[in-house]
Amino acid sequence: QVQLQESGPGLVKSSETLSLTCTVSGDSINSGTYFWSWIRQLPGKGLEWIAYIHKSGSTSYNTSLKNRLSISLDTSHNQFSLALSSVTAADTAMYYCARAPAVTSPTFDNWGQGVLVTVSS
């Protein structure tokens, strides 16, 4: 049973870069073909997909966040990471990592428990 676990600082200062890592256990990131993704949820709000990366290195980003985003893969540690630059209070959210099988119509079948990130001024 694959498990995903987010990690990173719970508090980030405004204008700095938010960096999060998702550690995958129970399976190798390289073993199948998946979109390894980040999704966030602003306080009391809905879900917002942020980005994904495939083991091939191909990536896709939310168009509204694209200019501030970078997603990367570390297969040696079975992890993938997110960097969101120039954060503001509007980036305060619960951040989830998730896996979506890279089939014709992928859906998120496994999620981490989430990590709350607060942006302070």
Add this chain to the structure above:
Amino acid sequence: EIVLTQSPGTLSLSPGERGTLSCRASQTISRSSLAWYQQKPGQAPRLLIFRTYNKASDIPDRFSGSGSGTDFTLTIDRLEPEDSAVYYCQHYGSALFSFGPGTKIEIK
């Protein structure tokens, strides 16, 4: 980009009733590209339905999905107190994912 809208925003129903949740896409989408998730307070979302009507593992038969074109529906028969949650529809297309704003089901 496809924009998803969901209605109603909140549904207040009694145990045993049927819940009908709507998800509308801003343009016609493939039936294979629409999924539904359930999120309970303090928990990560859980996949319920994929490709419009296929149930994910361990999802009770009370949950069913339908629809085509721009209009999709999640139906929950014989509501139980544990069904109290927010339900999101999700679309994938052109290498982008999107979620609807969610429908909250309250069980009286």
